[in-house]
Amino acid sequence: MPGEISVKQNRLEELAHTLEAEGTYKVLRRIAPIPLNRHLPHDQTRLGIFLDLETTGLDPQHDEIIEFGMVPFAYTLNGTILGTLPTFSRLREPNQPIPPDITTLTGITQEMVAGKTVSPDDVAQFTAQASLIVAHNARFDRLFAENFWDGFSKLPWACSMEDVPWQAEGFEGRSLGYLAMQAGWFFDGHRATDDCLAGVTLLNTRLPKTQAPALSALLREARKPRWQIWAENAPFEYKDKLKARGYRWNDGSNSHPKAWFTEVPLEQKDEELHFLKTAIGLDAAAIPTREITAWDRFSARA
Incomplete structure (x- = not known):
């Protein structure tokens, strides 16, 4: 069975390349976890976590987290992603009803979160080995994350929206879905883990002009005082x-x-x-x- 799947995938890739070679088609590939096929010594690698939160609104002082998504990824110090690891995907019931516009945006209903909880200890255990937290619009996610668990304040953060020179590299816009589409990918947006996988895939993309991985540009920017x-x-x-x-x-x-x-x-x-x-x-x-x-x-x- 695995061999049959591999043959099918290769055949589909051949068809995609044939279409793209015509110059009148662009094929988008569905985002998926990146297999961790390379293992390097620990002193040459780090563990990053791409984080995305779905919330009841925009105010971190009054609104609440209703979904935690975290995707760990192994990377080298020069910004090469080696692969992704098992994800953290949890729903959480807020103290107040989920507003209808949030359900429309995320697809998360009150029934889906009923009785669901996430504890700070769950998050602390999952992030214990992390060297870096990345979010797409970290100015939003970090405020909610630190209110939920103080340990997030003791980790360095970077932003895949602000810390990569997308415009200078020829991309238009800064939304995650639009950037992913321009890089040749598509995904089911506005669910936390899907957005995280999209973010890691985007950071694994080579930038058109410099041909460097987007993660290397992000790390360079994040390391600057x-x-x-x-x-x-x-x-x-x-x-x-x-x-x-x-x-x-x-x-x-x-x-x-x-x-x-x-x-x-x-x-x-x-x-x-x-x-x-x-x-x-x-x-x-x-x-x-x-x-x-x-x-x-x-x-x-x-």
């Missing part, structure tokens, strides 16, 4: 200029200033301070700055 720069006391009339430059607004409800801010690599820090001084009129010596690493980036602490 970054500087958070606050345009505190910037005149109101410059808000559009700051927003156009990539600054985000902080409403002051956390421990940080009520102001526009951005994050830049160390090599861009002086340039950004110069911009705030010359284009916004701020005193460069009085601009609040702080270093951010992968251990705090995307969290409420940052």
Whole structure:
């Protein structure tokens, strides 16, 4: 039977290549786990976990997780994915009913989660060997994840949406499904484990221009110390200029200033301070700055 499946798969691949060779077709392949066929010494490899959460809404202070998806993957220090390992896929019943629009988006109903639980200990055990957590839009997932289990705050995080130069490599958009489609893949989206497998597959893709695995670009970006720069006391009339430059607004409800801010690599820090001084009129010596690493980036602490 395995031999028959292999022959069938090879035949289908031949047909796909024939269609693509015509130049008028593009064949999308269904995303699947990546077989772990190579085993390297432990000091040459790390374990990453791609995480995706389905929640009752967008507010981590009031909304709840209804599905945990985690897909572990082995990778080398230079960013080559060796394969995926067994997944973590759990539903969780929230304290409040699942809103109808969330059920429409995810397909998760109240009946599906009834009586289902996930404990912080379950998550801690599964992530015990992880060296890195990756999410597609880590600014969303990390806040919910850390509220659920504090151990996530002690691990470095990276974002497959922000930390890979998709646009520079010729991709359009940044949504997971659209990026996967442009890379030649399709999957059933908006369920946590499916999204995780899609994310790992995308990181395993070679970027069109550099021909490097997307994971290598993500690791390079995640390892960079970054500087958070606050345009505190910037005149109101410059808000559009700051927003156009990539600054985000902080409403002051956390421990940080009520102001526009951005994050830049160390090599861009002086340039950004110069911009705030010359284009916004701020005193460069009085601009609040702080270093951010992968251990705090995307969290409420940052």
